[in-house]
Amino acid sequence: MYTTTDERGILNNYANEPKMYYAAYPSVEQQRRYAFQAGVAILFVTTIVLVALGVS
Secondary structure (H helix, E strand, O other), X not given: OEEEEOOOOOEEEEOXXXXXXXXXXXXXXXXXHHHHHHHHHHHHHHHHHHHHHHHO
């Protein structure tokens, strides 16, 4: 951890900054997985909304 002290003796701690990197574009397999997860999420939310409407 990087620490500095000012003229009044107050300590100031700085966190270590991680190295920056560029994100890689998702592969076709990952894109299919994301699409499947989106479909499941839409189905789940729709089911919850329909159940809530049915109960009320």
